Amino acid sequence: MVDFSFGQGPTKEVLSYFRDKGWKPSFSYKDVWGSEHVYAFTVAKATEMDVLRTIRQSLDEAIEEGIPFSQFKRDLTPKLQALGWWGKKTARDPLTGEIIVAQLGSPRRLKTIYRANVRTAHAVGVYQRAQRTKKALPFFLYQLGPSEVHREEHVNWHEMIAPVDDPIWDSIFPPNGWGCKCRVRQISKAEALRRGYSKDKIPELEMTTWRNDRTGEELDVPVGVDPAWDGNPGRVREALLKKKLATSTRTAKEVLKKPVPSSGSRAIPDAFSTAKKVSAKSFSDVLDKLPGAEEQVEKLARFTKANNIKTLFLKQAEMGRNKTSLKIAEPVKNYLDKKDVAYPQMLYTTRAPGRANGFTFLSADHVVVKVKARTNPENVKTEDLSNAVNIAYDKNKSGNTAWSLSSIVRNLTESGDHGGALVTWLHEIGHQVQFKAKLDRKPGKTGHLTQYSATNDYEYHAEHFAAWVLNRSALERFDPEAAKYFDDLIESAIHD
Structure with missing residues (x-):
């Protein structure tokens, strides 16, 4: 099976999204929720910074250089094993105090970590690029990915067309769950009309209530979307960038005032x-x-x-x-x-x-x-x-x-x-x-x-x-x- 790749390389939006994240060690994936993933990098059960940093560095390299999962796994596995973050080990849940047998690193977990992070970063890049080009390409076309088995709701959304800024993309902008390979393609108005676009065809989403048993929070999520995957990280990222721009106090003059370091002894001649x-x-x-x-x-x-x-x-x-x-x-x-x-x-x-x-x-x-x-x-x-x-x-x-x-x-x-x-x-x-x-x-x-x-x-x-x-x-x-x-x-x- 051909795994995900960026082809000719990731866009600047993809790299900046991943690199701008902060850090958040967590015990369960339910501890860091929804839009928090836009702000912070986390891996469940990775509660030590050296483990989290090692995984992040490998993902950064994979995203930047288009490294396939097979190589990502081969390079990262011995590093995590050296850090002791591999296999099943007993651990204390910091929330409940309960001693459990926790699954740390494994080939299956690395595949989940790789796909979730690489695909989400790619999705952010797609959305942010669309914000720049939506005058020429004002619509998204929802498409199924290459999975052998698809969720029923995702099949129903296949070939759905909606404007780039339609509220529906706040809820079902892919990926829409663990292992989801769905995607959107940005298209012109002419193509949208050829495909039979009508505002009336944009579906009403059926919602279901889900309770986070670690935080007690109750959330309404669309049926067919895994909890924590509803939302649009690209739109959250866009709002974050606007806020940073509005609150920034560094001016061009301040940047120009920074002294240029001297060449020193040039230990490296050339x-x-x-x-x-x-x-x-x-x-x-x-x-x-x-x-x-x-x-x-x-x-x-x-x-x-x-x-x-x-x-x-x-x-x-x-x-x-x-x-x-x-x-x-x-x-x-x-x-x-x-x-x-x-x-x-x-x-x-x-x-x-x-x-x-x-x-x-x-x-x-x-x-x-x-x-x-x-x-x-x-x-x-x-x-x-x-x-x-x-x-x-x-x-x-x-x-x-x-x-x-x-x-x-x-x-x-x-x-x-x-x-x-x-x-x-x-x-x-x-x-x-x-x-x-x-x-x-x-x-x-x-x-x-x-x-x-x-x-x-x-x-x-x-x-x-x-x-x-x-x-x-x-x-x-x-x-x-x-x-x-x-x-x-x-x-x-x-x-x-």
């Missing part, structure tokens, strides 16, 4: 980037502002300049061996000054781009870092980066060692993937520092700050080098010998 807001300067500016890291960043800048280290910031599809990556082969080859290379894709692609956040290799003078179209260095909080080393230290000492510094920033901080991309860059540069210093082994007796650093000597160098740049004092607290080792290692790499 970069080839396919993400609009990612550049050598934008991420270098973040490094310049790292608290207490001035000396490390200065040495880092000397290293990248002395060794002419180049950086490729690429999206996941561009890192795979496919037609998408082939499109950038020529400009990448020119940027890396590898004009004689017969197969330039080998310089920046990998067999498993979904699992790799970045990579480099011994014979290279460049690093490859995976970013997303939405990655924005302005969303990185420098305290998140430096604190990631403290978190790694605390987890290590408690016997619950984190997988990597990048995973800490991506999953446990507000900087998320924005900051995670920069930590990945530092990790890959750590490999290059080791390569240029011509050292194959880590220092004698030393611990491993993260699980990834224990994988082999190369990953030891990469992880601990990133920690050294981000928060040398925390690394020294963990292992004084390691902090001193990296002081000397980068000097050796600069002069060699």
Whole structure:
């Protein structure tokens, strides 16, 4: 069965709707109701922020990049399992105090989460786009989706035509329930008339009363629409945007008064980037502002300049061996000054781009870092980066060692993937520092700050080098010998 996708990619309305949501951990889907879903992102039984954030990041990527459910499930499942949010577990209902066996993550739940969020976001985009184009296309045509079995009421609404702003769309704008694949198509007045449109044909909806047993609230919902699915998230979203516009106190003059940050030490001398807001300067500016890291960043800048280290910031599809990556082969080859290379894709692609956040290799003078179209260095909080080393230290000492510094920033901080991309860059540069210093082994007796650093000597160098740049004092607290080792290692790499 062909699953839902955005085809050529989502509209700006779809992405902004999903990204503008707040957060609302909940125990039951009945705890967050109706239009509340427009304002807040929630997943039933996801009461911990790290779980909720992980699911949201995966959905954001799926919506933005048109990732099918099969890949969404494959990428998200191990992350949720690592967080302990998988299978059936006993949990206390915060409302009743009752201990129940709760279904956490499962393939079926992931499918429900994926379809509900992706289809609702798409519906919002359809409605908001219609508000801009309704003069030319003033009607919606209700259509059944590709389900094998349809609800009787949905079959009755099939081919129904009503004006874009007709009140009926406040109640039955699809999707209209769990698993509903119905949709609307915006049509012209001429097509509406050809199809026999008449205002008298717009049906009267039969209503039924439903009681939310968690809140006690009684609601009238149309027969054929699952409770909590009645309503029109696109119209609620439109009202919210109008309110924001009316109450906004930021003026154009205030925006223009904001100072432009200086270029700083340019730890990243230059970069080839396919993400609009990612550049050598934008991420270098973040490094310049790292608290207490001035000396490390200065040495880092000397290293990248002395060794002419180049950086490729690429999206996941561009890192795979496919037609998408082939499109950038020529400009990448020119940027890396590898004009004689017969197969330039080998310089920046990998067999498993979904699992790799970045990579480099011994014979290279460049690093490859995976970013997303939405990655924005302005969303990185420098305290998140430096604190990631403290978190790694605390987890290590408690016997619950984190997988990597990048995973800490991506999953446990507000900087998320924005900051995670920069930590990945530092990790890959750590490999290059080791390569240029011509050292194959880590220092004698030393611990491993993260699980990834224990994988082999190369990953030891990469992880601990990133920690050294981000928060040398925390690394020294963990292992004084390691902090001193990296002081000397980068000097050796600069002069060699």
